[in-house]
Amino acid sequence: MKRISTPLAGGALVVAVSVALTACGGGTSSQKGGSASGSFDKNATVGIGSVYEPQNLDNTGGGGQGVTEALNGNVYEGLFKLTDNGKVEKQLAQSYTVSPDGLTYTFKLRGGVKFHSGKALDSADVKYSIEKVTGPTSQSARKSSLTVVKSIDTPDASTVKVTLSSKSISFIYNLSYVWIINAQAKNLKTSEDGTGPYKLDKWTRGSALSLDRFAGYWGDPATNKEVVFHYYKDATALNNALLTNAVDVVTSEQSPDALAQFKSNPAYKVNSGSSTTKLLLAFNDKVKPFDNVKVRKAVTSAIDNKKLLESIWGGYGKLIGSMVPPTDPWYEDLTHVNPYDPALAKKELAEAGYPKGFDFTLDTPNYDPHPTAATFIKSQLAKVGINVKINVITPDQWYTKVYQNHDFSATLQEHVNDRDIVWYGNPDFYWGYNNKQVTQWVTQAEQSDTTDQQTALLKKVNQRIAEDAASDWLYLYPQIVVASSKLSGYPLNGLNSQFYAYDIKKS
Amino acid sequence: MTVYVLRRLAFLAASLLLASVVLFLLLRLLPGDPANALTSVGASPEQLAAARHQIGSDKPLPEQFLTWLHDLATFDLGNSFISTLPVGPEIATRIEVTGPLTLMAFVLALVIAVPVGFLAAHRANTWYGLILSGVSQLGIAVPVFWVGMILITVFSLHLGVLPAGGFPQDGWSDPAGALRSLALPVITVALVMSASLIRYVRSATLDVLGSDYLRTARALGSSFGGAIRRHGLRNGAVPVVAVLGIELASTLLGAVVVETVFALPGLGSMLSQAVAQHDYPTIQGVLFVTTLAVLVIGFLADLAQRLIDPRLRSTLTGGKP
Numbered sequence: 001m002k003r004i005s006t007p008l009a010g011g012a013l014v015v016a017v018s019v020a021l022t023a024c025g026g027g028t029s030s031q032k033g034g035s036a037s038g039s040f041d042k043n044a045t046v047g048i049g050s051v052y053e054p055q056n057l058d059n060t061g062g063g064g065q066g067v068t069e070a071l072n073g074n075v076y077e078g079l080f081k082l083t084d085n086g087k088v089e090k091q092l093a094q095s096y097t098v099s100p101d102g103l104t105y106t107f108k109l110r111g112g113v114k115f116h117s118g119k120a121l122d123s124a125d126v127k128y129s130i131e132k133v134t135g136p137t138s139q140s141a142r143k144s145s146l147t148v149v150k151s152i153d154t155p156d157a158s159t160v161k162v163t164l165s166s167k168s169i170s171f172i173y174n175l176s177y178v179w180i181i182n183a184q185a186k187n188l189k190t191s192e193d194g195t196g197p198y199k200l201d202k203w204t205r206g207s208a209l210s211l212d213r214f215a216g217y218w219g220d221p222a223t224n225k226e227v228v229f230h231y232y233k234d235a236t237a238l239n240n241a242l243l244t245n246a247v248d249v250v251t252s253e254q255s256p257d258a259l260a261q262f263k264s265n266p267a268y269k270v271n272s273g274s275s276t277t278k279l280l281l282a283f284n285d286k287v288k289p290f291d292n293v294k295v296r297k298a299v300t301s302a303i304d305n306k307k308l309l310e311s312i313w314g315g316y317g318k319l320i321g322s323m324v325p326p327t328d329p330w331y332e333d334l335t336h337v338n339p340y341d342p343a344l345a346k347k348e349l350a351e352a353g354y355p356k357g358f359d360f361t362l363d364t365p366n367y368d369p370h371p372t373a374a375t376f377i378k379s380q381l382a383k384v385g386i387n388v389k390i391n392v393i394t395p396d397q398w399y400t401k402v403y404q405n406h407d408f409s410a411t412l413q414e415h416v417n418d419r420d421i422v423w424y425g426n427p428d429f430y431w432g433y434n435n436k437q438v439t440q441w442v443t444q445a446e447q448s449d450t451t452d453q454q455t456a457l458l459k460k461v462n463q464r465i466a467e468d469a470a471s472d473w474l475y476l477y478p479q480i481v482v483a484s485s486k487l488s489g490y491p492l493n494g495l496n497s498q499f500y501a502y503d504i505k506k507s
Numbered sequence: 508m509t510v511y512v513l514r515r516l517a518f519l520a521a522s523l524l525l526a527s528v529v530l531f532l533l534l535r536l537l538p539g540d541p542a543n544a545l546t547s548v549g550a551s552p553e554q555l556a557a558a559r560h561q562i563g564s565d566k567p568l569p570e571q572f573l574t575w576l577h578d579l580a581t582f583d584l585g586n587s588f589i590s591t592l593p594v595g596p597e598i599a600t601r602i603e604v605t606g607p608l609t610l611m612a613f614v615l616a617l618v619i620a621v622p623v624g625f626l627a628a629h630r631a632n633t634w635y636g637l638i639l640s641g642v643s644q645l646g647i648a649v650p651v652f653w654v655g656m657i658l659i660t661v662f663s664l665h666l667g668v669l670p671a672g673g674f675p676q677d678g679w680s681d682p683a684g685a686l687r688s689l690a691l692p693v694i695t696v697a698l699v700m701s702a703s704l705i706r707y708v709r710s711a712t713l714d715v716l717g718s719d720y721l722r723t724a725r726a727l728g729s730s731f732g733g734a735i736r737r738h739g740l741r742n743g744a745v746p747v748v749a750v751l752g753i754e755l756a757s758t759l760l761g762a763v764v765v766e767t768v769f770a771l772p773g774l775g776s777m778l779s780q781a782v783a784q785h786d787y788p789t790i791q792g793v794l795f796v797t798t799l800a801v802l803v804i805g806f807l808a809d810l811a812q813r814l815i816d817p818r819l820r821s822t823l824t825g826g827k828p
Contacts, residue, residue, distance in 0.1 A: 238770075
C-alpha cells in the first residue's frame with residue numbers, strides 16, 4: 001500500500017525567538033485512552049497488534065512506518081518530542097536559545113542520560129544523529145526538511161550549536177523526528193542503542209518485536225515491564241488476535257466492519273482519535289477542464305462527502321473542507337466554503353462553459369477505500385452531467401503516471417502526514433496547483449519570527465486553497481484504537497504513526 | 508539404478524537452472540520500478556537513479572543474471588531491496604515454520620486419507636462408502652482460507668482452546684507453544700489435502716480390488732487381508748506415491764494462503780509481502796528455494812515409486828535394475 005507521506009516543511013513551535021526556556025519536567029499534556037485505573041500491574045506484558053511491521057530497525061535506512069510506531073519515543077528519543085495531541089515538548093534538550101537573526105540554535109542537553117549500552121549521552125551523539133538523517137545515504141522522509149542545517153558544532157559535551165542557512169520556524173518541530181543515537185552504535189538495522197524507556201529485547205521478522213523496560217532510564221520508568229508488537233498482514237487475523245487476548249490493543253483499526261463486535265462487548269473499548277490522513281480527490285489543476293476554478297468548485301459541490309464518509313466509515317471520521325487536520329495548529333473548519341449543493345454545482349458548471357457537463361478519467365489506486373470512493377463519485381457526478389471513467393491502477397503505476405509524470409486529469413489518494421498543507425505552495429507538486437500568493441505565504445510562514453505569524457499565514461493558505469477548490473478534500477480518516485478495557489494510558493491520535501507505549505497500564 | 512539416479516540428478520540440475528532463468532526474466536518483465544520502493548515519495552530523478560544503482564537494476568540484464576547465478580553458487584541469496592538485510596538467513600528462519608507445517612499436514616493427510624480412501628473403495632456400494640466419497644468431493648471444492656476461518660471461529664473464538672494465529676516469538680525453543688500455534692493450520696491444510704488424496708487412494712484401491720492377481724491370490728487360499736498386504740498395498744501405492752509428490756509440492760506453495768489466514772511468519776507470507784513490494788531478491792530467493800524443494804520432492808517420489816515397483820526400474824529407465 002502506498003500512502004503519500006510527504007516530508008514536511010511547515011511547522012510550529014511553542015517558543016518565542018531569543019527566549020531560553022527551561023525544562024518543564026516530564027509531564028505530558030496528551031489526552032490518553034482508557035479509563036483511569038487506580039491499580040495496575042507494574043510487571044505486565046502488553047501485547048500490541050499492528051499491521052505495520054518494520055522493514056528494518058533504522059529509520060534512516062528504509063525501516064518504514066512500522067519502525068516509527070515501535071521504536072519512536074519507546075526506544076529512541078529526540079531532543080524534542082511530538083506529543084499525541086500535536087504539541088512539541090523538550091525531551092533530551094534541557095533548554096535552548098535562538099540567535100536574534102533566527103539562524104543559530106544552541107541546545108543544552110539533559111544530564112544523566114544513558115544509552116542502553118551504558119554510554120552517557122553527549123553532544124557528539126547529537127551531531128552524529130542529525131547528520132545521519134541529512135547524510136547522502138539517508139532514506140529518511142524527513143531529510144529534505146532538514147536541508148536548512150548548514151553546520152553543527154559541539155563546543156562542549158553538553159552543548160550543541162546548529163547553524164541554519166535560512167530561517168526555519170519548523171526546525172524545532174522537525175527535530176522531534178530525529179532519533180538521538182549512540183554515535184558508536186553498530187548494526188542499527190537489526191539492533192539499537194537509544195536512550196528511551198525501553199530497550200529492544202528481540203525482533204523476529206515477520207512476527208513480533210518485543211521491548212523490555214530499561215532500568216537505567218533517566219525519566220519516569222515505563223508503567224509496564226514489557227511490550228510486544230505482534231504483526232499481522234490481514235485485518236481479520238489482527239481482530240481475531242484481539243478477540244482471543246493474544247494482543248491487548250490494536251494501534252490502528254483498518255477494518256470498519258469489524259468495529260461492531262468490539263463496540264457491543266464491554267471487554268473492549270473503541271476509541272476514536274484524530275488522524276492526519278486525508279482522502280483527496282486531487283485534480284490536475286494544470287489541465288482542462290480542471291484548470292478552471294469553477295469546474296473544481298462544481299465537482300466539489302456535487303459530491304456529498306458526508307454520505308461518502310458514512311458509507312465507508314460509519315459514524316467515524318470527519319469532514320474538514322481543506323487540507324488541515326484538527327491537530328495542526330492552523331486548523332479551521334472550512335466545510336462551508338464549497339458545500340454539498342448539486343444546484344450550485346450545475347450553476348457553476350454552466351458559468352464555466354460546461355452546461356451539459358463533461359467526461360474525465362479518474363485514476364484510482366486499486367486498494368481500499370479508493371475503488372469504493374471512485375464508484376460513489378461517479379454516481380454523484382452523473383447527477384450533474386459529468387461522466388467519470390474509472391481507471392484502476394496499481395500503486396506503482398500511480399507513482400509513475402500520476403506522481404512523477406503528472407499524466408492524469410484527476411486521481412484519488414490518501415495523504416498521511418500532519419502539516420502537509422505546504423505542498424500547495426509548490427507549483428511543481430503532482431497536482432499542479434499554482435498560486436503565486438499561496439507560494440509566497442508558505443515561504444513567509446517558514447521564515448516567521450513567531451508561531452502566531454506562521455499560524456496566521458498558513459490559515460490564509462488554507463482559506464485560499466479551499467476557495468480555489470485546489471483539490472476536493474473528501475474526508476479525514478478516523479484514527480481508531482481498539483483496546484481491552486483492562487488497558488489505560490495508550491495514545492489515541494497516533495500522529496505520524498508514533499505509538500508511545502510507556503504510559504500504558506494493564507490491570 | 509545408479510545410472511538412473513545420476514541421470515535423474517542431472518535432470519534436476521538442468522531444471523533448476525532453467526527455473527532460475529525463467530524466474531529471473533519473469534520478475535524483470537513485471538511492470539513497476541523497484542527503485543520506487545527505496546525512495547520516499549518526494550524523490551528526485553537523481554535519487555531514483557542512485558537507488559537503481561544501489562540495487563543494480565540499472566545494469567544490463569545479462570550482467571544482473573550472471574551476478575545472481577554467481578551469488579547462488581556461493582549460497583548467497585543477496586540482500587532484500589526493502590530491508591537491505593540478507594535474504595538467506597530470513598528464509599532459513601521462515602522454513603522453521605513452513606517446513607514443519609507442511610510435513611505435519613502431509614503426514615496427517617495420509618493418516619486420514621489412506622484408511623478413509625480404502626474404506627470408500629472397499630465399501631463402495633454401501634451408504635457410508637458413498638458418503639465418504641461425497642464428503643471428499645466436497646472437500647476438494649472448498650477453499651483453504653474458508654476451512655481455516657471456520658476452524659478459527661470454532662476452536663479459537665468460541666471454544667478458546669487454540670490460538671487464532673501467530674507463532675511464538677521464541678519459535679521452537681517453546682515447543683508446546685509452537686505446536687499449539689501450528690495445530691489449526693496443520694489441520695486446515697491436512698483436511699483440504701486429504702480430500703483429494705482420498706479420491707486417489709479410493710481409485711487405486713478399486714483398481715487393486717478388481718485386479719486379476721488379487722483374485723488369483725484369493726483363489727490360492729489367501730485371506731482378503733493377507734492378499735491385500737502381500738500384493739495390494741504395493742501395487743496400490745505406486746500411483747498414490749506419484750500423487751503424494753505433487754500434493755506435497757502444492758502444499759508448500761499453498762502455504763501462502765494458510766500463512767496469511769493464521770498470521771504465520773513462514774515462506775508463504777514472506778513471498779506474498781515481497782511480491783507486493785517488488786522486492787526481487789526476496790522473491791527470487793523464496794521461489795528458488797521452493798522450486799528446489801519441489802524438484803527434490805519430485806525426485807524422491809520417482810525414486811520411491813521405483814523402489815516399490817521393480818517393473819518400473821527396468822521398463823521405464825532402460826537401465827539395469
